[in-house]
Amino acid sequence: MTDDVRLRPKTDAETAAWLPVAMAAYEQARRVAGDDAEQAAAGRRASEEQYFPDGRLVDGHALFTIEADGDDAGWLWVGPMADPANWYVYDVEVHESHRRRGLGARAMRLAEEVAREHGAVNLRLNVFGYNTPAIRLYEGLGYETAALHMQKAL
Template sequence: MTDTRLQTMPATSLPAWLDATMAEYVESRMQAGETREQAEANKQKSLDQWFPGGQPLAGHHVWDVLDGDDTVVGYLWIGPFEPGSADWWVFNVEIDEAHRRKGHARRALDLGHAVAKDEGATSIGLNVFGYNAGAKELYERLGYGVTAMQMKLPLT
């Protein structure tokens, strides 16, 4: 197993991370079939709900993922889906391309699961876009099961 650990993302890094992750979110939603306007509206809804005033909602964790050399190799954001809920969510996990396939995402998620459980979570869910086969494979290996599935047929 890799020497992966989590460290709370410094407040000075949070704005740039939030801008980048929300830009990726918009692109992912568009790749999944939404218009730019729909994706931007969903981004704003997420920001308003999960990052009021630019800060994570109480109970949410945004961590840098570090390797054994203390190099930041990615990030993980988890928290309750609704304030005070025991149903938690992995809102985003990303490992930088150069550090993938080394076990960092798996270990970061395991560490995040432990924190969630310690803080009263009884379940943890996530969304994976259909085109992201690598992530889907990882989540299945970790024991995540499908709870719903959306499908779409482009008619263009």
């Protein structure tokens, strides 16, 4: 396990470089979860317009680089929902080369600290049903299913 894990706020330049990468991953995840290409692209556009209207993250949200022993190990984006007592993990990713070292759990605990520091009493997230490693991670951290969307291909 890595000893030194911390969250470092991304600079504007880092955010600009991160945004197309993260949004492409989000669009692909939506396709794997069942959206067609048009729906996935529309979801991506809506997210970018809502949260990055000028290419910069809206006020009140926080975007971090997850650093492990000084290396860029991934990213974390958290922020308030409509009710600021409820915060949301909008995106979290541990790079493949840093996985299976406990970094996801450590990053999520740091996300909880950030949310608490901003007055949150709940931290919520969405995980696509096909992502069983992430589901196991979140369940192991005490997250409970709050809603369940199901579908059947016809």
